[in-house]
Amino acid sequence: GAGVSQSPSNKVTEKGKDVELRCDPISGHTALYWYRQSLGQGLEFLIYFQGNSAPDKSGLPSDRFSAERTGGSVSTLTIQRTQQEDSAVYLCASSLAFSLSYEQYFGPGTRLTVT
């Protein structure tokens, strides 16, 4: 079956512009996770959704970052007024349910470059 998909695969934007990154989880997966992977750094956990709800937003780097999920499926991560330090690969993962027992399946990522 289809895996997790993300779009765009690459995004180059000018500093100060807003960007939207999209994640399509595996069909039927209720839990969705966003991560950021900066050059030379480990994956940074940003936010997760249980259905359409994101109970913990404390992992978002700043208030310029927001995420939403509608219909228990597609999620968008929005970065407003982008800065050069936002340049990274943004990865999305989904799992069958919110329980910690379930494996996460990752998408290919969106490479964001802020010039």
Next chain:
Amino acid sequence: KQEVTQIPAALSVPEGENLVLNCSFTDSAIYNLQWFRQDPGKGLTSLLLIQSSQREQTSGRLNASLDKSSGRSTLYIAASQPGDSATYLCAVRLTSGGYQKVTFGIGTKLQVIP
């Protein structure tokens, strides 16, 4: 705050060799630990998931062990092949303050030389 360390950062071995990758974590109250591989420019592929109540998991040439009390996990790769070349990441999951948290190590970059 949970910290995950992976040693070595990079490893180069000849084809056919058995090898061990290490992962250590500071907070032993984890729920599970998952090993992934990441190929250049691609997302993560799950290899093995070990629940906190388990001591090891095996899949083909891969064997992962977990010693929760000492905060360590190892990934053993038998008879390595060039196709095993990738970055290997470990991730621990736990709950903190009622919320789910996931912490990744930076990874071990493996090169298997034909």
